[in-house]
Amino acid sequence: MCGIVGYIGTEVATPLLLDSLKKLEYRGYDSAGIAVLAHEGLVVRKAKGRLTKLEQLLASEAIDGTVGIGHTRWATHGEPSDINSHPHTDVSGNIAIVHNGIIENHAKLRDWLEKHGVTFRSQTDSEVIAHLIDFHYNGDLLQAVRETMARIEGSYALGVLSEDAPDRIIAARKDSPLVIGYGKTGNYIASDVPALLAHTREVTYIDDYELAVLFADHVEFYTEDGDPVQKEICHIEWDVEAAEKGGYEHFMLKEMHEQPKALTDTIRPRIIRDESSGLRNVDMHEVKDFERWKAEDSRIFIVACGTAWHAGIVGKYIFEQFARIPVEVDIASEFRYRNPLCGKNDIFIIISQSGETADTLAAMRLAKRSGAEIVAITNVVGSTLSREADSVLYTWAGPEIAVASTKAFTTQLSCLYLIALKLGNIRGVISHQQLDEHLKEIERIPAAAAKIFDMEDELQRFAARHFNKTKVFFMGRLFDYAISMESALKLKEISYTHSEAFAAGELKHGPIALVDTSTLVVAFCTQRALFEKMDSNMKEVKARGATVLAITFDDVDTFDGTADETLKLPVVLDQFSPMLSIIPCQLYAYYCSILRGNDPDKPRNLAKSVTVE
Numbered sequence: 001m002c003g004i005v006g007y008i009g010t011e012v013a014t015p016l017l018l019d020s021l022k023k024l025e026y027r028g029y030d031s032a033g034i035a036v037l038a039h040e041g042l043v044v045r046k047a048k049g050r051l052t053k054l055e056q057l058l059a060s061e062a063i064d065g066t067v068g069i070g071h072t073r074w075a076t077h078g079e080p081s082d083i084n085s086h087p088h089t090d091v092s093g094n095i096a097i098v099h100n101g102i103i104e105n106h107a108k109l110r111d112w113l114e115k116h117g118v119t120f121r122s123q124t125d126s127e128v129i130a131h132l133i134d135f136h137y138n139g140d141l142l143q144a145v146r147e148t149m150a151r152i153e154g155s156y157a158l159g160v161l162s163e164d165a166p167d168r169i170i171a172a173r174k175d176s177p178l179v180i181g182y183g184k185t186g187n188y189i190a191s192d193v194p195a196l197l198a199h200t201r202e203v204t205y206i207d208d209y210e211l212a213v214l215f216a217d218h219v220e221f222y223t224e225d226g227d228p229v230q231k232e233i234c235h236i237e238w239d240v241e242a243a244e245k246g247g248y249e250h251f252m253l254k255e256m257h258e259q260p261k262a263l264t265d266t267i268r269p270r271i272i273r274d275e276s277s278g279l280r281n282v283d284m285h286e287v288k289d290f291e292r293w294k295a296e297d298s299r300i301f302i303v304a305c306g307t308a309w310h311a312g313i314v315g316k317y318i319f320e321q322f323a324r325i326p327v328e329v330d331i332a333s334e335f336r337y338r339n340p341l342c343g344k345n346d347i348f349i350i351i352s353q354s355g356e357t358a359d360t361l362a363a364m365r366l367a368k369r370s371g372a373e374i375v376a377i378t379n380v381v382g383s384t385l386s387r388e389a390d391s392v393l394y395t396w397a398g399p400e401i402a403v404a405s406t407k408a409f410t411t412q413l414s415c416l417y418l419i420a421l422k423l424g425n426i427r428g429v430i431s432h433q434q435l436d437e438h439l440k441e442i443e444r445i446p447a448a449a450a451k452i453f454d455m456e457d458e459l460q461r462f463a464a465r466h467f468n469k470t471k472v473f474f475m476g477r478l479f480d481y482a483i484s485m486e487s488a489l490k491l492k493e494i495s496y497t498h499s500e501a502f503a504a505g506e507l508k509h510g511p512i513a514l515v516d517t518s519t520l521v522v523a524f525c526t527q528r529a530l531f532e533k534m535d536s537n538m539k540e541v542k543a544r545g546a547t548v549l550a551i552t553f554d555d556v557d558t559f560d561g562t563a564d565e566t567l568k569l570p571v572v573l574d575q576f577s578p579m580l581s582i583i584p585c586q587l588y589a590y591y592c593s594i595l596r597g598n599d600p601d602k603p604r605n606l607a608k609s610v611t612v613e
């Protein structure tokens with residue numbers, strides 16, 4: 001995730017900005033930069049790579065200004081490069097901005113600005129902000145930022161400097177975090193508290209649509225309408241390590257809680273409205289030759305490893321339900337050695353959070369050599385996979401630091417749903433009206449996901465009762481079977497519990513012999529047409545002594561008399577349940593891991609990205 005910082009006071013800004021940016025490195029980044037109002041005017045220095053690269057760039061000069069902003073970039077639009085790094089400036093180089101977030105209507109704004117004579121330098125969405133502020137600037141920088149806010153859609157935490165207003169920094173936010181710090185020698189802005197703790201523990205969190213005007217000796221706050229507003233000052237008790245996790249005990253817990261926002265950031269920019277009908281549609285411009293997918297002889301392969309492979313399993317059900325197209329799902333390390341039958345009519349969806357997994361890259365290259373089209377779903381802009389694929393859909397989940405994948409998984413699923421729904425529509429399987437209704441349901445998912453965290457205490461108590469279980473089975477049918485697989489992996493990899501997933505109908509073909517009084521069985525029941533089957537499967541395992549937790553919807557009481565415990569999810573369309581039903585099991589695995597004395601962020605024997613075979 002990008003990080004922004006700023007300082008205005010009596011000290012030379014550059015070292016303070018660099019020091020604050022270093023405190024944001026944990027957020028993950030691929031480039032960095034600063035802008036300082038020096039005696040000779042606005043000076044911008046920025047570079048692709050680590051902060052040390054920027055420091056080398058600055059080592060040969062002493063920029064004397066005491067007002068500056070800085071940025072660490074986690075690329076979303078435009079690959080990592082010097083020119084795509086922040087800060088961005090307007091054409092005259094008079095205004096500089098740093099931005100954390102995604103400007104969803106950047107393409108439309110860029111077109112409009114270019115028609116008004118603006119020449120863009122970068123491929124980023126953020127650059128439009130600098131030009132818009134310049135366009136609206138008539139001597140009042142705060143007013144110009146407010147008018148810009150009114151035109152941009154999406155998420156932002158902004159820092160703005162101007163040569164014409166050297167006594168102030170303007171900051172603004174919507175949906176991206178921004179905090180103001182009050183130091184002894186001046187005032188600060190930052191995306192997150194760790195960047196401030198060396199200078200102050202007195203901070204103000206500004207809210208969505210609010211602006212802050214920082215002077216060297218005081219700070220003013222305004223609403224988007226320009227009305228002054230009083231904000232409280234909070235005292236931060238956290239130590240640095242706790243602050244990097246946003247106050248959460250582990251990155252994994254923080255990243256699980258980030259899923260509603262990650263889903264929003266991944267879904268919202270891709271759902272558009274047809275100008276004529278007003279119906280929802282999917283913007284699939286990121287896939288180069290999507291029309292080609294309509295061909296009758298098209299086949300889809302989904303290839304990945306681990307959690308990403310489980311997303312592919314869900315993807316198979318999704319594509320076959322909504323687009324009625326055959327899908328083959330492969331584990332990358334199997335695909336690459338089985339001399340697969342594939343060729344130029346085939347479409348490969350390669351899923352990888354890191355975009356660097358060795359087996360996945362090897363499988364992708366094999367498919368590419370066969371002439372197939374490669375579409376990547378990845379979380380890392382500029383990753384090897386993103387550079388070698390023909391098309392890329394990014395999961396805008398922000399850096400996933402915990403080894404166990406959570407927000408990357410649910411956002412991978414959301415990309416698969418959007419592709420499949422669009423494909424189903426262009427293949428005539430679902431009408432425009434049906435597409436609109438399904439997309440409306442998809443838009444509800446982030447809020448539904450957020451509601452699941454209301455059950456976190458209940459899950460923590462459930463984990464306290466069962467964390468010592470030596471056999472944990474997850475079972476389900478169709479989408480629920482795929483989520484059972486991901487749930488078993490989560491529990492395995494961070495609590496070191498032997499857990500296994502079964503297609504519920506498969507139990508009687510052998511696995512039920514394993515069931516006894518020490519067994520916990522988690523039964524996923526979100527496919528309403530199969531409730532009776534699931535009820536029978538639960539009775540089968542209960543008869544052999546198992547403890548059963550049923551995970552179903554709020555409006556379902558079918559299993560209340562059968563399961564020992566039930567967990568009820570917000571009601572969504574059965575087929576969309578995977579984006580929700582995995583969350584309770586992520587939380588269950590997390591709390592079991594802690595109760596067993598493990599570090600859920602760094603489980604034994606595992607790496608975040610398996611870049612070797």
Ligand code: AGP
Pocket residue numbers: 305306307308351352353354355356357360403404405406493607608609610
């Ligand atoms: C999932 O929690 C694990 N970290 C692991 O299975 C992971 O999904 C797998 O290594 C694939 O990684 P990738 O998505 O970065 O390719």
